[in-house]
Amino acid sequence: MSTTIDSTPRADGFRMPGEFEPHAQLWMLWPQRPDNWRLGAKPAQRAWVQVATAVSQFEPVTVGVNNDQYENARNLLPAHVRVVEISSNDAWMRDCGPTFLVNDKGDVRLVDWDFNAWGGLYDGLYFPWDKDQMVPLKISELERVDRYKAHLVMEGGSIHVDGEGTVITTEECLLSPGRNPQLSREEIEQHLRDYLNVDTVIWLAKGIDPEETNGHVDDVACFVKPGVVLAAITEDKADWRYELLQDNLRRLQAATDAKGRKLEVHTMPMPAIMVITEDEAWGVDAAEGTIPRVPGDKTAASYLNFLIVNGGVIMPAFDGPNDAVALSTLQRLFADRKVVTVPGREIVLGGGNVHCITQQQPKG
Amino acid sequence: MSTTIDSTPRADGFRMPGEFEPHAQLWMLWPQRPDNWRLGAKPAQRAWVQVATAVSQFEPVTVGVNNDQYENARNLLPAHVRVVEISSNDAWMRDCGPTFLVNDKGDVRLVDWDFNAWGGLYDGLYFPWDKDQMVPLKISELERVDRYKAHLVMEGGSIHVDGEGTVITTEECLLSPGRNPQLSREEIEQHLRDYLNVDTVIWLAKGIDPEETNGHVDDVACFVKPGVVLAAITEDKADWRYELLQDNLRRLQAATDAKGRKLEVHTMPMPAIMVITEDEAWGVDAAEGTIPRVPGDKTAASYLNFLIVNGGVIMPAFDGPNDAVALSTLQRLFADRKVVTVPGREIVLGGGNVHCITQQQPKG
Numbered sequence: 001m002s003t004t005i006d007s008t009p010r011a012d013g014f015r016m017p018g019e020f021e022p023h024a025q026l027w028m029l030w031p032q033r034p035d036n037w038r039l040g041a042k043p044a045q046r047a048w049v050q051v052a053t054a055v056s057q058f059e060p061v062t063v064g065v066n067n068d069q070y071e072n073a074r075n076l077l078p079a080h081v082r083v084v085e086i087s088s089n090d091a092w093m094r095d096c097g098p099t100f101l102v103n104d105k106g107d108v109r110l111v112d113w114d115f116n117a118w119g120g121l122y123d124g125l126y127f128p129w130d131k132d133q134m135v136p137l138k139i140s141e142l143e144r145v146d147r148y149k150a151h152l153v154m155e156g157g158s159i160h161v162d163g164e165g166t167v168i169t170t171e172e173c174l175l176s177p178g179r180n181p182q183l184s185r186e187e188i189e190q191h192l193r194d195y196l197n198v199d200t201v202i203w204l205a206k207g208i209d210p211e212e213t214n215g216h217v218d219d220v221a222c223f224v225k226p227g228v229v230l231a232a233i234t235e236d237k238a239d240w241r242y243e244l245l246q247d248n249l250r251r252l253q254a255a256t257d258a259k260g261r262k263l264e265v266h267t268m269p270m271p272a273i274m275v276i277t278e279d280e281a282w283g284v285d286a287a288e289g290t291i292p293r294v295p296g297d298k299t300a301a302s303y304l305n306f307l308i309v310n311g312g313v314i315m316p317a318f319d320g321p322n323d324a325v326a327l328s329t330l331q332r333l334f335a336d337r338k339v340v341t342v343p344g345r346e347i348v349l350g351g352g353n354v355h356c357i358t359q360q361q362p363k364g
Numbered sequence: 365m366s367t368t369i370d371s372t373p374r375a376d377g378f379r380m381p382g383e384f385e386p387h388a389q390l391w392m393l394w395p396q397r398p399d400n401w402r403l404g405a406k407p408a409q410r411a412w413v414q415v416a417t418a419v420s421q422f423e424p425v426t427v428g429v430n431n432d433q434y435e436n437a438r439n440l441l442p443a444h445v446r447v448v449e450i451s452s453n454d455a456w457m458r459d460c461g462p463t464f465l466v467n468d469k470g471d472v473r474l475v476d477w478d479f480n481a482w483g484g485l486y487d488g489l490y491f492p493w494d495k496d497q498m499v500p501l502k503i504s505e506l507e508r509v510d511r512y513k514a515h516l517v518m519e520g521g522s523i524h525v526d527g528e529g530t531v532i533t534t535e536e537c538l539l540s541p542g543r544n545p546q547l548s549r550e551e552i553e554q555h556l557r558d559y560l561n562v563d564t565v566i567w568l569a570k571g572i573d574p575e576e577t578n579g580h581v582d583d584v585a586c587f588v589k590p591g592v593v594l595a596a597i598t599e600d601k602a603d604w605r606y607e608l609l610q611d612n613l614r615r616l617q618a619a620t621d622a623k624g625r626k627l628e629v630h631t632m633p634m635p636a637i638m639v640i641t642e643d644e645a646w647g648v649d650a651a652e653g654t655i656p657r658v659p660g661d662k663t664a665a666s667y668l669n670f671l672i673v674n675g676g677v678i679m680p681a682f683d684g685p686n687d688a689v690a691l692s693t694l695q696r697l698f699a700d701r702k703v704v705t706v707p708g709r710e711i712v713l714g715g716g717n718v719h720c721i722t723q724q725q726p727k728g
Contacts, residue, residue, distance in 0.1 A: 070502070074505070084506050085448075087431040138434070141438070142448050
């Protein structure tokens with residue numbers, strides 16, 4: 001029912017809107033794989049229900065689920081959350097899902113990027129990713145939204161846009177050898193220009209999880225609105241992330257966006273280092289080639305991995321001293337939205353957080 | 365997203381409309397099981413594409429498909445047919461799918477009947493039917509259509525309604541020991557009254573496939589419009605179906621509908637007896653408990669298994685001498701619709717035809 005368009009969004013006048021622009025609905029995928037989620041993914045499923053429930057106060061939510069978990073997901077999720085069958089290898093809708101686009105007439109289309117589980121056979125996180133890579137096509141069919149196929153390996157978590165011509169991303173991820181080694185930096189920029197319809201690419205150097213997403217930007221920086229960004233920092237100079245976050249901050253402070261504006265840059269503290277406990281490391285199925293989970297491992301928890309929804313912000317909380325700082329920072333920056341917290345600890349055990357497990361579909 | 369309503373359509377003013385009333389879209393399921401469809405279901409898939417293509421001239425079509433056949437189905441079906449992931453055990457959307465309802469305000473709901481693969485452990489056609497029985501719920505979620513759960517084992521192919529209070533069905537099927545042995549005839553009638561919102565049940569005795577659907581009405585009789593029915597007959601007195609079809613004819617001629625009308629009864633010849641060839645019996649996987657396919661077996665081919673769509677009628681053709689009679693009969697009775705034929709032989713090898721593999725969703 002959807003058409004695959006042999007053109008580019010830029011040529012056709014479509015752009016990726018900012019996350020802060022109005023949404024039609026929010027998409028998620030249901031977690032279940034027992035080699036990434038402890039205890040048969042039951043604690044993760046509870047966390048997903050909390051996120052879906054929180055978002056559904058603000059906008060419609062659709063959750064895609066594998067057939068063998070359909071009844072369980074339908075039973076655990078609130079009745080007003082829509083549950084549809086969409087097979088996946090894991091539950092990272094931000095990364096394997098589509099990027100939705102709009103034009104000035106109110107039409108909606110989407111981009112179907114290549115996906116290779118964060119690095120393919122080079123340093124990807126699992127194999128195969130055959131179901132994940134079908135998710136954008138299935139959503140385009142289900143929603144009757146026309147589709148562009150972009151021949152660039154990229155995950156939604158590696159970009160943030162202002163909807164006015166600017167994208168922020170990281171070199172660590174987009175230039176990683178596991179993504180598009182055959183493309184130059186300039187060719188990758190051209191793909192972003194063509195498929196997001198942006199003019200300016202602001203390159204940060206690194207994120208905080210080199211072994212997982214190769215440094216997705218959505219743990220370290222985002223747009224609050226056009227011209228205004230938020231950057232994660234830590235004040236602990238002994239933290240290995242101190243310098244890379246300072247470098248990101250400096251780059252943002254020096255940057256000019258597509259409209260010629262200097263960015264207004266706000267900062268957000270990191271959560272206290274979150275260490276995996278014995279209990280949290282236990283009950284994960286062994287699987288060859290995946291990163292083992294060991295008690296004492298540090299997670300990539302970040303308050304930056306929040307989600308903006310219609311009239312709200314969904315923030316992961318970690319029961320730490322900076323939760324209150326993060327909450328007040330977001331409430332100050334998003335004064336016209338209600339900031340709601342959800343427990344983020346279980347989700348970060350699997351490698352991401354609220355932003356990683358969601359994907360907004362803008363209003364047409 | 366859909367609500368399960370703890371009431372009945374009759375109580376809420378919803379009714380099943382006649383198939384001849386306007387449709388919003390048509391639903392199908394993709395065939396693939398190699399123990400029912402020869403040669404890995406490839407000839408069946410080609411037949412399904414022909415049906416979907418024919419219907420899509422008249423109204424939107426959505427095809428539900430198991431994940432492992434998604435790419436193949438998407439590739440084989442025309443681009444304007446919507447393909448969504450809906451797991452199934454086999455591809456009989458008429459029988460495992462929902463019955464859609466409308467009210468006078470233009471709202472649409474659906475009934476989710478119990479389904480047990482045409483007789484469950486008594487004389488059902490396969491086990492398990494776990495995916496089939498989830499199809500109505502999945503469609504209700506996908507389309508955001510509220511749902512009634514009816515605790516009656518019944519397939520869509522065992523009923524035809526006039527949309528004005530009358531249903532035609534068969535005793536052989538609805539009173540079969542594999543369906544609802546704990547319910548009396550009166551209790552079954554009450555379920556039909558409650559969930560289809562009908563007042564009058566016209567009982568025919570038998571259909572033409574006792575070993576498959578236990579005599580679904582959709583091979584032997586249907587409504588052309590309120591007050592007008594079409595009944596299958598054969599003029600060959602040596603045909604074992606001669607007498608049962610005559611009995612159906614007499615019952616219809618004697619019947620009065622819910623509006624107090626005597627029915628105007630037209631007749632349709634049966635196709636020539638269609639015998640399965642060596643080629644057609646070959647290439648079907650063995651499976652314990654299923655009916656073996658043997659060259660020389662007779663099929664349940666019937667022209668009555670056509671489908672009414674918006675402005676059209678989709679008729680199965682069998683390359684037989686009665687094709688032309690059937691076509692002219694339908695074109696005469698449906699003078700304001702275009703009658704289109706599709707090859708019916710491959711579909712009947714698996715046990716049904718155009719009507720069995722489709723389910724209409726009425727316009728709200």
